[in-house]
Amino acid sequence: MLKGFPTISKEEQTRITTVVVRVAAMLLEYGAESRLIEQLSSRLGVALGCTSIEISLIPSAIVLTTLIGDSSVTTTRRAHEQPINMSIVHQIVTICIAAEQNPRDIMMVETKLANIHSNPYPAWVIIPMIGLSCAAFSHLQGADWAGVCITFLAASVGMIVRRELSSRNYSLLIVFAFTAFVCTMVASLSFYHGFSSTGSIVLSSSVLLLVPGFPYINSMLDAFKGYISMGWGRWTQATLLTLMSSLGIMLAMGLLDIKGW
Amino acid sequence: MMLWVTLLLNSLWAAIPAVGFGMIFNVPRSALPLCAVGGAFTYGFREVLMYNHLSIELSTFIAATAIGIIGVFWSRRYAMPRPVYTVPSIIPIIPGTYAYEMMISLVSMNSDGVTDALLSSFIQNGLHAVSILFAIAFGLVLPSMYYTKRQKPII
Numbered sequence: 001m002l003k004g005f006p007t008i009s010k011e012e013q014t015r016i017t018t019v020v021v022r023v024a025a026m027l028l029e030y031g032a033e034s035r036l037i038e039q040l041s042s043r044l045g046v047a048l049g050c051t052s053i054e055i056s057l058i059p060s061a062i063v064l065t066t067l068i069g070d071s072s073v074t075t076t077r078r079a080h081e082q083p084i085n086m087s088i089v090h091q092i093v094t095i096c097i098a099a100e101q102n103p104r105d106i107m108m109v110e111t112k113l114a115n116i117h118s119n120p121y122p123a124w125v126i127i128p129m130i131g132l133s134c135a136a137f138s139h140l141q142g143a144d145w146a147g148v149c150i151t152f153l154a155a156s157v158g159m160i161v162r163r164e165l166s167s168r169n170y171s172l173l174i175v176f177a178f179t180a181f182v183c184t185m186v187a188s189l190s191f192y193h194g195f196s197s198t199g200s201i202v203l204s205s206s207v208l209l210l211v212p213g214f215p216y217i218n219s220m221l222d223a224f225k226g227y228i229s230m231g232w233g234r235w236t237q238a239t240l241l242t243l244m245s246s247l248g249i250m251l252a253m254g255l256l257d258i259k260g261w
Numbered sequence: 262m263m264l265w266v267t268l269l270l271n272s273l274w275a276a277i278p279a280v281g282f283g284m285i286f287n288v289p290r291s292a293l294p295l296c297a298v299g300g301a302f303t304y305g306f307r308e309v310l311m312y313n314h315l316s317i318e319l320s321t322f323i324a325a326t327a328i329g330i331i332g333v334f335w336s337r338r339y340a341m342p343r344p345v346y347t348v349p350s351i352i353p354i355i356p357g358t359y360a361y362e363m364m365i366s367l368v369s370m371n372s373d374g375v376t377d378a379l380l381s382s383f384i385q386n387g388l389h390a391v392s393i394l395f396a397i398a399f400g401l402v403l404p405s406m407y408y409t410k411r412q413k414p415i416i
Contacts, residue, residue, distance in 0.1 A: 031286075035405075036342055039414050086288040086345045093342055093416065121284045133281030136274040140304075140353075204358045208278075211357035214286060217348050220398030225405070246364035 008049055008068050012106075016048045017073045019109055021064045023092055024055060025077040026116075028062060031084035033218050034227040037062075040096050047099040048106055059233030081172060084214050091116050123163065130209050131156035138198075138205035147196035154186035154206035162209070173244045176210050180248030183207045188256050203249075203258070210245045212238040268308055275304030275353040283349035292345050295335055299350025303328045307354055317389075318396045321354055325400025333404050336416050343405075343415070351397050359390035 008016075024041040032040075038055050045053035045066055056063040065074040095112045102108060134155035135148045143151065161182045165175040187206040190196035215238035223231030279300020280293055288296060303324045310320035328350045332343040363386040366379045373379070408415055 032342065033344065036344075043414070084286050086283075086286050086292075086342075088287075090289050090292075090341050090345060093340065097340060097416075118287065120287060126281075126284045129277075129281045129284055133278035136277040137353075140271060140274055141358075204361060207361065208357045209281075209285075211352075211355055211360070213282065213352050213355050213357075214344075214348055216355075216394060217344070217351070217398060217401065220394065221402055224398060224402040242360050242364055246361055246368055249361065250365060250368050 010071065010073075013050075013066060013068050013071065013073050016045065016050060016106060017064065017066045017075055019048070019106060019113065020045045020050075020053060020066065021062060021075050021077050022113065023096075024062050024064060025079050027089060027092060028057070028079040029082040030088045031082075031086070031214055031218065032089045033225075034222045034230045035225045036089075040092065044096045044099055044109070047096070047103050048109065049104050057227065057230055059230060059237070083166060085118055087119055088116055123160075127156050127159045127163075130159040134205055134208050137208050138201050141201050141205060143198040143201040143205070144196055147190055147198045147202040150187060150190045150196060151202050151206045153189075154183050154202070155209050157186050158183035158206065158209055173240060176241050177244040177248040177251075180207050180210055180245040181252045183209075184249045184252035185256070188252070188258060191258065203253075207245060207249060210241070212241040215241070264312075268305060268312075271308065272301040272305035276301040278353050279349045282352040286349065288345050288349065289341070292339070292341060295339075295346050296349040299328055299331065299346055300353050302331075303350050304353040318392050321393050322396035322400045324354065325351055325397045326403050327400075329401045329404040332401075333408070333415055340416050347401055351401070354393075354397065356390040356393040359386045359393070363387040363390055 020041050023044055024037055027037045027040060034057055037057065041055055041064065042053040050066045050068050052067050054065040054067065059079075061076060061078045063074065063076050065072050095109060098112070099105065099109050131152040135152040138151040139148050158179045162175055162179045165178060166172075183206045184203060187203050188199075190199040190202040196202060215234045219231045219234035219238060222228075222234060276297040277300075279296045283293055283296040306327060307317075307320045307324040310323055311317060315323075328347055329343075332347040332350075335341075335346050336343045363383055366383040366386065370376075370379045370383065405415070
């Protein structure tokens with residue numbers, strides 16, 4: 001056994017492994033970048049008494065091995081698709097720092113992990129805020145004030161649709177396509193009797209709430225930091241989301257017979 | 262003088278999407294003001310650079326590097342991972358419209374047949390979107406590439 005550490009039984013090592021892989025899987029599900037996942041889980045493992053942690057990531061699963069002396073425990077977890085939640089990632093970072101300050105306190109880590117809460121923003125804050133965001137985009141691209149108002153309306157309705165569909169556990173791809181469809185339908189109001197003279201800007205900026213910014217940025221960050229396969233996986237996901245939103249836009253434009261942006 | 266006022270107003274407008282998208286990503290409440298500051302700063306800085314006749318890619322790269330470096334200081338101070346601040350801050354400069362336009366010309370090439378206009382719109386918008394995205398990502402990565410030389414993690 002390692003010098004300076006009391007012996008750790010196999011059961012205890014399994015318990016440590018379960019905690020660490022749970023942390024890694026949560027980080028992957030809620031949208032942390034690969035470097036952060038690897039760093040945090042190995043820091044947590046070392047704080048709990050492991051010699052080292054070896055981790056292998058693919059976009060949908062995690063394989064993780066804890067090494068203590070010469071005994072090793074390996075486990076695999078599947079990561080399920082979840083909406084991105086930086087609040088949970090932040091709480092996990094806090095837990096990891098706390099674990100480093102009190103080494104080998106697995107009870108504390110387990111209770112804190114069980115108490116993680118997602119604290120989402122209430123609907124009456126987030127819906128008008130997203131409407132305002134897209135309105136700001138259309139203003140920055142030079143829409144007139146009637147156009148800005150229609151963008152606000154379209155993006156707010158889109159956000160309501162997106163929240164409702166997400167809470168019914170539809171696939172993210174379906175949610176994006178349908179939301180883009182509804183947004184474009186509402187935004188096409190700007191062509192009604194020439195209500196706004198900048199209709200194409202309204203159309204393009206009312207769907208900007210669907211830009212998959214986090215997957216794109218995460219994929220680039222992963223690829224640059226040496227996690228090539230994770231980068232490709234996330235890039236594919238982001239491209240698929242963009243493609244599905246475009247299909248929703250195309251469907252609405254085809255139905256209403258609008259030509260061009 | 263008038264120009265600076267317009268620039269300031271536009272930066273304030275750009276702070277709104279940063280906060281809004283921060284809410285979609287569910288960043289902690291205490292980080293929202295920093296996201297707003299970051300969004301306004303990134304957009305304003307890029308506008309200033311573009312006004313000085315730099316290309317959009319180069320200005321985007323410099324602005325993203327700046328917010329990446331600022332993010333390192335913020336994340337040390339408030340013990341939060343950097344994407345919490347940096348990703349909402351670069352949302353106002355993400356090439357969303359280019360990406361959509363590229364995809365739409367791709368889909369309409371399939372339905373209406375390949376024309377020169379559609380093909381050039383596809384290639385041009387696609388190149389714009391990818392190069393701006395590269396500029397953003399490389400700018401955000403640069404600070405952490407510096408910090409990996411020292412073995413200690415940032416937070």
